[in-house]
Amino acid sequence: MPTLPTAPNADRETRASREDHRALRLWLRLLTCTQLIEREVRGRLRASFSTTLPRFDLMSQLERHPEGLKMNELSRRMMVSGGNVTGITDQLVREGLVERAADADRRAFRVRLTRAGDKAFAEMAREHEAWVVELLAGxxxxxxxxxxxxxxxxxxxxxxxxxxxxxx
Amino acid sequence: MPTLPTAPNADRETRASREDHRALRLWLRLLTCTQLIEREVRGRLRASFSTTLPRFDLMSQLERHPEGLKMNELSRRMMVSGGNVTGITDQLVREGLVERAADADRRAFRVRLTRAGDKAFAEMAREHEAWVVELLAGxxxxxxxxxxxxxxxxxxxxxxxxxxxxxx
DNA sequence: TATTGTTATACTCTATAACTATA
DNA sequence: TATAGTTATAGAGTATAACAATA
CATH class of the missing domain: 1.20.5 (Single alpha-helices involved in coiled-coils or other helix-helix interfaces)
Structure with missing residues (x-):
C-alpha cells in the first residue's frame, strides 16, 4: 500500500506514533544504563565485600537513621515487601551488623546498625562511592x-x- | 575536633567529597526512577499478558530480527548468560510463541517468532508503549x-x- | 478490628560449571 | 581445540497469603 491518501488524522497518528517510539527508546536506554551500572556495582559488592545490593541498601538506610527504623519503614523506603525485609535483616543480624532494638510499640522494634555494622558500612560506602564516581565520569x-x-x-x-x- | 587548620589539600578533598556525593545521589536517583518504572511495567505485563520483562525483552529482540537470532546473539543483546536464554526460550517455545529453526551451522539454530508470537508481541508492544508514554509523560x-x-x-x-x- | 512483623511457599531470574555436539 | 547450546545446581530476590502478637 504505497502513498495512501492522507486521512484527516494521519498526521496526528504519525506524530503520536513517533512520540511513542521516542518514549520507548528513552525507557530502554534508561533501563540499559541502570542495568550496566547496577551489574557492575553488584559484582563489586560481591567481590569486595561478599554482600548484595539490597543488603547494602538496607544498611545505607540505617546509616542515615542512627535512631533506627521500623521494619515497615525499611520496607517502604526500600520499595520491597515486608517478608523480604525480614529475611535480609535476619541475615545481617546473624552477621552482627544490625540489631533489633525494643520499641515503645511492643509489636515493633527499631532496626539499627551495630557498631560493627557502622564500621563495615563506612568502608563499603567509601569504596562504593568511588565506583559510582568512576562509572558516572562520562x-x-x-x-x-x-x-x-x-x-x-x-x-x-x-x-x-x-x-x-x-x-x- | 572543631576548626582544624586548613591543610593544603583540604579544599580539594572537600570538593572531591562533594563530587562523590553528587555522583552517588545521581546514581541513587537513576536507580529509583528505573525501579519505579520497571516495577510498574513488570506488574502490568504480568497482569495484562501473564508475561515477564525478560520474556518480553527476548520477543522484542526477535521482532527486530525476523530472520532470527542465534542463542549467543540473544544472550549478548539481553546481557544475560546463555543458560538463561535457553530457559526463557524453552518457555516461549512451549507456548508456541517462538521457534528454533535450523541453521547452516548445525551446532546452532535461529530463534524466531512464530506467527502466533508475532501477533502476541504486536499486541503487547502496543500496550507497553502506551504505558511507557504515560510513565514518562512528566x-x-x-x-x-x-x-x-x-x-x-x-x-x-x-x-x-x-x-x-x-x-x- | 487494624497494624506490626514473621513464616511459609512458590516463582522468576541469575550465574557458574560441567557436559554434548559440532566446527 | 574452540564454539554453540544445554543441563544441573545453587542462590538471590521477589510477592503473596496465612499467621501471631499487640494496639
Whole structure:
C-alpha cells in the first residue's frame, strides 16, 4: 500500500506514533544504563565485600537513621515487601551488623546498625562511592546536574502515578 | 575536633567529597526512577499478558530480527548468560510463541517468532508503549531529548568501562 | 478490628560449571 | 581445540497469603 491518501488524522497518528517510539527508546536506554551500572556495582559488592545490593541498601538506610527504623519503614523506603525485609535483616543480624532494638510499640522494634555494622558500612560506602564516581565520569559537572534535575521530574511523575493508584 | 587548620589539600578533598556525593545521589536517583518504572511495567505485563520483562525483552529482540537470532546473539543483546536464554526460550517455545529453526551451522539454530508470537508481541508492544508514554509523560519533548542524550553519554562511558575489563 | 512483623511457599531470574555436539 | 547450546545446581530476590502478637 504505497502513498495512501492522507486521512484527516494521519498526521496526528504519525506524530503520536513517533512520540511513542521516542518514549520507548528513552525507557530502554534508561533501563540499559541502570542495568550496566547496577551489574557492575553488584559484582563489586560481591567481590569486595561478599554482600548484595539490597543488603547494602538496607544498611545505607540505617546509616542515615542512627535512631533506627521500623521494619515497615525499611520496607517502604526500600520499595520491597515486608517478608523480604525480614529475611535480609535476619541475615545481617546473624552477621552482627544490625540489631533489633525494643520499641515503645511492643509489636515493633527499631532496626539499627551495630557498631560493627557502622564500621563495615563506612568502608563499603567509601569504596562504593568511588565506583559510582568512576562509572558516572562520562558526564561533566553541569551534565550531572542536568541529568539529576531531569530525573527528578521523572521520579515525581512516577510517584504521582503510583500514588494515584492507591486512593486509600 | 572543631576548626582544624586548613591543610593544603583540604579544599580539594572537600570538593572531591562533594563530587562523590553528587555522583552517588545521581546514581541513587537513576536507580529509583528505573525501579519505579520497571516495577510498574513488570506488574502490568504480568497482569495484562501473564508475561515477564525478560520474556518480553527476548520477543522484542526477535521482532527486530525476523530472520532470527542465534542463542549467543540473544544472550549478548539481553546481557544475560546463555543458560538463561535457553530457559526463557524453552518457555516461549512451549507456548508456541517462538521457534528454533535450523541453521547452516548445525551446532546452532535461529530463534524466531512464530506467527502466533508475532501477533502476541504486536499486541503487547502496543500496550507497553502506551504505558511507557504515560510513565514518562512528566517530561516535555525537549526534555525527553535532553535526557536521551545525557543517557547516551552515560551508556557509552559504562560500555567503554566494561570493554576495558575484558581485554581478550 | 487494624497494624506490626514473621513464616511459609512458590516463582522468576541469575550465574557458574560441567557436559554434548559440532566446527 | 574452540564454539554453540544445554543441563544441573545453587542462590538471590521477589510477592503473596496465612499467621501471631499487640494496639
Amino acid at each position: 558526564l561533566s559537572r553541569a551534565e550531572h546536574k542536568q541529568l539529576f534535575d531531569l530525573l527528578a521530574k521523572v521520579k515525581r511523575h512516577a510517584l504521582d502515578n503510583a500514588a494515584a493508584k492507591e486512593p486509600a | 517530561l516535555s519533548r525537549a526534555e525527553h531529548k535532553q535526557l536521551f542524550d545525557l543517557l547516551a553519554k552515560v551508556k557509552r562511558h559504562a560500555l567503554d568501562n566494561a570493554a576495558a575489563k575484558e581485554p581478550a
